[in-house]
Amino acid sequence: MNAVAEKFRISEAFPNPDKDVEAVSFQLDTKDLAFWDAENIARSVKRYKFQPRTTFSYENKIDPTDISKVDSEVDQVLISFPAVFSTRSYGEKAINTLQEWECVVREIVDDTVFADAISVIDSNSELQFLEIPLSDFSPDDAPLLSEGVIFRLIVAFTRRANGSSHRECIIYIRKILPRVKEDIEDIVDMLTLEFRDATTCER
Amino acid sequence: MDYVEGQGVVIVSNGTFNPSIFHPSWLNANGLITDDEAAAAQLNLVHAEIAQFQIPGVRFDIQTERAAIHGSAEPFVQIMDIWAQLFGRLLPHTILDNVGINYWAHIKLKDWAQRQRLGRLLAPIEPWGEFGQQLESEDKELAGGFSTLSMRAVNIQVSASSAINITLQPSNKLADQSGVFVYINHHYDFDEKKPASDWIETVVDGFDPAIKYSRDIVTHFIELGRST
Numbered sequence: 001m002n003a004v005a006e007k008f009r010i011s012e013a014f015p016n017p018d019k020d021v022e023a024v025s026f027q028l029d030t031k032d033l034a035f036w037d038a039e040n041i042a043r044s045v046k047r048y049k050f051q052p053r054t055t056f057s058y059e060n061k062i063d064p065t066d067i068s069k070v071d072s073e074v075d076q077v078l079i080s081f082p083a084v085f086s087t088r089s090y091g092e093k094a095i096n097t098l099q100e101w102e103c104v105v106r107e108i109v110d111d112t113v114f115a116d117a118i119s120v121i122d123s124n125s126e127l128q129f130l131e132i133p134l135s136d137f138s139p140d141d142a143p144l145l146s147e148g149v150i151f152r153l154i155v156a157f158t159r160r161a162n163g164s165s166h167r168e169c170i171i172y173i174r175k176i177l178p179r180v181k182e183d184i185e186d187i188v189d190m191l192t193l194e195f196r197d198a199t200t201c202e203r
Numbered sequence: 204m205d206y207v208e209g210q211g212v213v214i215v216s217n218g219t220f221n222p223s224i225f226h227p228s229w230l231n232a233n234g235l236i237t238d239d240e241a242a243a244a245q246l247n248l249v250h251a252e253i254a255q256f257q258i259p260g261v262r263f264d265i266q267t268e269r270a271a272i273h274g275s276a277e278p279f280v281q282i283m284d285i286w287a288q289l290f291g292r293l294l295p296h297t298i299l300d301n302v303g304i305n306y307w308a309h310i311k312l313k314d315w316a317q318r319q320r321l322g323r324l325l326a327p328i329e330p331w332g333e334f335g336q337q338l339e340s341e342d343k344e345l346a347g348g349f350s351t352l353s354m355r356a357v358n359i360q361v362s363a364s365s366a367i368n369i370t371l372q373p374s375n376k377l378a379d380q381s382g383v384f385v386y387i388n389h390h391y392d393f394d395e396k397k398p399a400s401d402w403i404e405t406v407v408d409g410f411d412p413a414i415k416y417s418r419d420i421v422t423h424f425i426e427l428g429r430s431t
Contacts (some may be wrong), residue, residue, distance in 0.1 A: 121418070
């Protein structure tokens with residue numbers, strides 16, 4: 001398991017051991033995607049790059065700007081998440097997707113969710129460090145959040161009934177994350193090791 | 204200015220299905236959709252031959268030989284999650300012939316003239332001889348061109364029977380005739396009927412790369428179209 005995998009501590013509720021690591025590796029190896037219209041995206045980012053949407057305390061947390069405290073094998077960057085994006089539950093028409101991250105909850109402190117995030121769209125993106133107010137999650141989803149939970153964070157244009165388009169942030173918790181044989185084999189391996197360790201201790 | 208006016212994802216499975224079991228309450232009872240989604244479901248038809256219903260953002264279209272799950276709103280990965288749970292956990296023994304991961308988008312060009320130039324670039328009228336001359340007109344109501352253009356590439360990385368199919372059409376979504384509809388089909392076929400459980404890995408691993416590749420194709424046509 002590599003450094004990225006070690007960062008993704010998976011909970012029992014959502015055991016997804018090496019699957020995401022492979023996905024990350026794949027994404028990092030593929031060529032960059034000039035998504036839709038690079039100029040437009042760049043302009044949008046420039047226009048809205050004022051400050052993180054919430055105040056964020058790094059107390060007792062890894063400070064991405066402090067190199068000495070950051071894992072040397074993983075470059076972590078705080079996602080500059082503009083305040084203009086409003087959150088909503090999904091279901092409306094999404095007419096365009098600007099960015100999409102696969103995220104893994106690292107920890108929840110007070111009303112803030114800390115997560116590692118990797119872009120699904122930008123192959124060259126580094127592992128990023130994300131903090132989201134708990135209130136941005138759906139009230140139904142909030143109780144499900146725990147370390148290791150996997151979710152998607154999507155920034156998209158949506159069109160409302162009156163025809164106006166808005167930039168919005170969609171959070172989708174992957175409650176029914178599919179399992180593939182590798183996952184099951186990993187879990188079996190893990191249980192086998194634990195059983196072996198337990199029986200060894202008993203002796 | 205944004206150049207995409209709509210997008211969606213469809214996972215289509217060809218095989219043998221029993222449409223009568225597909226119902227929002229069945230999906231809800233098995234944890235694939237939430238109580239709220241089940242309550243908001245719009246039931247069009249549930250019959251021995253066909254089942255059609257939708258929940259917010261997701262549409263199910265199940266026939267005896269074809270099962271399609273459509274998503275026209277993000278998160279599209281939800282479509283894959285539902286598909287994988289449906290066929291990996293609930294119906295693992297269902298025999299599937301092949302599976303397609305499809306992405307579509309309506310892209311907006313500057314105007315009809317620009318769309319026409321893109322059309323002529325992709326399908327020149329000169330090789331069509333005298334008939335080709337009938338396609339030419341300054342009046343957009345009289346001008347002709349391709350109505351559907353499809354290209355197919357064998358996806359040998361998956362199998363010799365797998366392919367990536369791209370279809371372009373004039374978009375019917377944009378009223379000013381400046382739009383192009385792009386449909387990208389990642390067709391997975393292994394020349395044998397296999398139980399659904401054997402397809403999970405292919406679809407789960409293939410979904411994100413397929414959508415990403417499809418968006419790359421759409422980006423290409425946006426850039427090409429807007430440069431003409």
